[in-house]
Amino acid sequence: MSISEEQVKNALKSVKYPGFTRDIVSFGLVKSVQIEKGEVKVQIALATNDPNVPAAIKNEAEKALRTIDGVKSAKVLIDIHAPPAGAGTGMGATRIPGIRHIIAVASGKGGVGKSTVAANLAVALEQTGARVGLCDCDIYGPSISLMFGTRERPMATEENKIVPIEQYGLRLMSMGFLLDDTSPAILRGPMVTRYTQQFLRQVEWGELDYLVLDLPPGTGDIQLTIVQTVALSGAIVVTTPQEVALIDARKAASMFEKVNVPVLGIIENMSYFASPSDGKRYNIFGSGGGEREAKRLRVPLLGQIPIDIPTRESGDRGIPIVGEDRESPVAAEFKKIAENLRKTLP
Template structure:
């Protein structure tokens, strides 16, 4: 029985809480079949004891009934993700840094329509305005927004090493599927191809020297999110939600996903928190204070409450993010400058 045959059987074992299997997740370190005995060595970086227990049971369920197998021995080495520093800790989780990039921040949401891409774009702009060297990678392959948000229709070129040269706008380096497609062209790819594109955006783009690379993740907790966290060492995630319970339910799922893969939550942003009329009256169209309460329940910082603001929408449509306005002249821009300051305090670059 070949190692490839054994690994194919192990592809039926999912990492708990995800659709991806333990083979593609990089947990299988060794497989052997000798004299009817099957030996499998796994390595897991987690603080949750239930994860290796479930994987152990599922491995036996997948292997015990294989032909010509007398006994099955599954050994799982559990590593503390906080127990080592630098490259060794990252290696235990199958991740590594992007050359030249000091910090990676993921901006995520549990569901679509909460303004995650607008938040990611304006956070990147605010970080750049603070003096940092910043890149923004649009990892939402099916609904890319960065090209529109920055008003660019350029097509990326390649360098002599066949790396994609990112588009530059307002002092940021940008990469998005939107730069590669016509406006009305859909992205129709299955999971493996989406994984390949995502890895190319992270690994085969000439990002150069960056203090921060902001990742605009697609909504949900699917293959692309898992590909990202197992491909590169994400320093932390910002969760975007709107105040209503329907959005908060999915935000909790996003928080849980990052906890399972040992990515710290940097904080929560409540978007579309209210609408303020010209006479100063606030209307809480999606409920009041849902993000405040959720941040307290999750024990994570509430980084900002962003109101529904016509100028923010108009500038997004025009390709000039609202964070480009001086903070003293616009409250939403000021809020994003505060979030950027919090990110720099949490994730200093020296």
């Protein structure tokens, strides 16, 4: 009887990551599966300093594999990439000294304007009088350096800490500050994990009220590294009103719920287009999707951001619209979101 890779992964879905309710397959930890004449070999990648974690996963995974009909032997190889000293794992995720609240801005798919939302939200929080940092955690597709109009290279302290770039009252860090415009970030999973850890813990953030993390879309190594090592105050999920975006927004929200990170709310981006000539609203991507999803998740609908030409133009110029035109409808919506977040996370 032949054994398929699908059978192997289905069996491994019964193996939970210690301290989490989520399984090792959905966390993306299973890196390879080899099947030959009833012998199954699986490679799993972990980022942990706790020796009990790989031992527990190896034991449970091999037990699960032996339940598959036709398996003669099962071997699990663990590839460990340890986080930096002092980092927590799983539910033991630790706070970054000097930072009161860390907020992850996430989306289940690309193209919903998540980075634009993260950038303008950070500026709006700063305008309330808070001390704010913004970390671009999208290693493969960094965009914060463009949105803030700076190509300045970060410096390092004598203690080998990275000094963030300061722009519009924010402290910024992005892979875009370290790459040329045409240089792609070609990195394997372990390197991505290491860069993510460095950005969060080896940056001299100083004293901050809020650190906003612009996560890459979807779920994967970067998201797992963050929830394993950093104590998040909560996450915001960005979506558009259309169903195809909402499906992936649910996945993002489910990821945070399963690792016990509170979802602070939904932001519906590209909610509508208001005609400059008569102010009439056009629901280009449908209507009500964000509100329905917020009700389903039992979280607040934090705001509805319209499609707005000045927002795009200001972003291309490297000035977030909230900083360039505080009286615009988009800026007003972000101001409301920022004020409500400050009440939720004082």
